Structure formats: structure tokens, C-alpha cells
Amino acid sequence: MSHHRTSRTDLSRYVAGMQKGSERYLARLITLVESESESVPGIMRLIFANLGRAVKIGITGPPGAGKSTVIERLTREARDRKRGVGIVCVDPTSPFTGGAILGDRIRMDRHYLDEGVYIRSMATRGRLGGIADATSSVSKLLDAFGKDLIFIETVGVGQTETDILSIADLTVVVLVPEAGDSVQAMKAGLLEIADIFVVNKADRPGADNLANELTAALHSREDKVGLDKPVLTVQAAHDVGMAELYEAIEKQVQSLRSSGIFKRRRVEQRRNEFIRIVETMVRSSLLSSVDEDAALRDFVGRVEQGIAEPYTAAGELLQNGSLIKALRGDG
């Protein structure tokens, strides 16, 4: 693995190799989108025409709820139906050392040698919100690789892990009786993000109660999208209820499509992503031109000296065209 910048010809070679089915090139491209940000635009340009086929399923919920085991069992169901599966497991990077233990693969042992399954572990690398910055790009690579289904397992701290909505077509929230009552789920915003609820480890006391509470809570909400959100009780480790869960997911994907929500979500995801990209580009271009461009320097100087009020100065900068000129590099 090199730390010099990857050339454009190398990128084309990797993408071509990946599209011919090479997992090795896919693996290398994933490493690049994780660690070499200047390669990302080139890679995304090359795979753009092959995106949009895979269905992306987010799996979220508190630690120990059994997310990895649920994914392992759903993968079996998918493989029985001859579907190609990509799995992205996100675990937290230690804020103290920058290191991470990525241990979700342990539960997926049985799929290691199945050519139809690609598993990749990712660390959050500083991002909060349940996924890594590169998770979206990684799921696109798996889509372009030709996978039918992509499971994305979030970190699983259970609260405010809503970033998965920026990637997933459908989100499954996995809970366990021990995780507390449904009030916990309401606090965490899980009622809003779930398309399907799973109460796992349903052989333990309190499972039916939790499922009933969730159902009641869902029905009392006036749901904006008018989507029926099923609550299923399963025992993933004992393979109880998993075929039913797989079928519920398929059915929910159908409902999302026929109601237009599926498409609407993707439209919104693309829009948000685009705005984020523009934001990032403008920001980096602004930072690099702020000391070069005469007009910009003048504005910044007056703000620095406390002569100009910053909101007024920023407004003027946008109004009189100095910012656009500076960003274009012709100021």
C-alpha cells in the first residue's frame, strides 16, 4: 500500500479491474476512498454510470443488540435467493489513540469463503453519527461492484445515529428487551428513522412487552409518510424469525417503491450530498485564496482589525461578487 498519491491511470486500472469482478481491486479502492481524499472525485466519476442498482439497508441499534448476527442471518437468506451481498461494518475509532478494534466480522465467519459476499470493516476515523465519512463512498463502490444488497451496520451507540439516513434506502432498528423500554427508543429518535423494528433475543423476558409498546407508539404517531412500520420479534442467534424478517424487508422495499418514498429518499440524499460537496469545495477554495486575493484580503483585514462587522462584511462579499471572483481565481 503506497502513501504517494495514486495516479489517474492507476485509478482507471483499479476501477476496470473491480468491474471485471476483482475483489482485490475493490479492496484497494475502498482503502483509497477511506484514506486518500484527493482520489475520491476521480473514482466517483469512473463508477457514476454503474450506480443505483443495489438496495442499501442500514442496520442500527444499541451495542449488544445483535446487529452483526442479524446481518449474518439475513445474508444467509439473501444467498439462498442467489442475491449478491456487500456488508459494511462500522466501529468506533478511539478518540484517544486513533486506533480501533473492528470485531464485527467474528459473527460473519460462515460467509468468508462465499464469493457472493464481500465484508468490509471500517473505523469511524473521527466522525460522529454512527458511520464514517467514507461509508457512503464505500457503499457506492459495492453498488458499482454489482452487489444486489448492501447491509450497513452502524457503530451502535444507539442514540443520534441518524447519519445512516444519508445512505440507506431502508433502515432496520434492532433492539433487545434489556435495552430498556420503548421510551428509550423514543428518546433516541429511533422511532423516526426505523422502517422496520426488530426485537431480538425474543426468548428473554420483556420482549413481547417491548414489541407491543413499540407497536402502540408507532400507531399513535401521525406518520408523515404513511408507511406501515412492522415490529418483528426474532432470535437471530437461534435462527428464529429470520426468514420472516428477510421477507418483511423485501416487502417494505416494495412499499417504499410503490409509494414513491424510495425515489424521494434517493433524490434527497443526492441533493444533500451535492450541497455537502459544493460546501467542501468552496471552503477549501476560500481557505486557499483568502491570503492571495486582494479584494478578499481587504475584507478579512477590516474584520481582523475590528473595523468591519463580520456578518455585514460577509454579506457584502457575497453581494458584490468579490467572493465568486476570488473562488474562480480571477480576483
Add this chain to the structure above:
Amino acid sequence: MSDKNAIRVLIAKPGLDGHDRGAKIIALGLRDAGMEVIYTGLRQTPEKIVQAALQEDVDVVGLSCLSGAHKYLFKRVAELLREKDMGDVLVIGGGIIPDEDIPYLKEQGIDRIFKQGTMIKEIADYIRQKVDRPA
């Protein structure tokens, strides 16, 4: 967006022995040294280990074996890595490995065997130096 280039290490236990406390301690120690450590659990075949190394695009494969079958298992992992065009991946090992087996393992492509009692810092420093990536 800043570039975040972490060293990725797969820690794997080939073969049939049922103890992974040592492997877990190494995994934690390398995490504390700032690496991303993928841990795959007990009783892995060489084929599974290499497939995981490939999909995870790791820089290092660390093997731990207590059962005595290291001569076959470590060799097979190194062999499969070369077959998959992953000969540049650093392979290191540990566990209960008699001194007299070490030259053989090195010939087979195991870069280094760490003896019992090795400090994790020594392993981390070795990996960093070999992978040639800033900490």
C-alpha cells in the same frame, strides 16, 4: 478533508486451539498504538484468513497459534497470500513457537516471530517501521 491513513492489521487465530486471550491483548495493544485492528475470532482456516485479509486490504497479518500446528498453518497463510498477489503484506506470528522452528517459518515468508513476553510496543514499532507509514 484531511487524510487519515491508519495502519490496518488483521489478527487471526488459525487452527483448533481455543484460547484467544493473548490475541485479544495484542489486538488491544495495537489499537492503543493507533492501528485499526480487525479481529476475526477463533478457529480460522488459512483460506478464511487470507480472504479476510484481501477484503479488508490490510497491511499486516498477525497470526497466533498455541496448538503446535504453526509450521503448517503459518506457512499456508503466507503461501496463499502470495498466490493472491498479496506478497507485500507483512506476516508476523506469535504464540507457543519453539526456537528451532523460527528459521523454517522465516523461509516460508513469516517476517518475524514474537516470543512470549514481548512488549506490545516492540511489535507496534516493528510494524510501523516495516509498513513505513508515519504514526
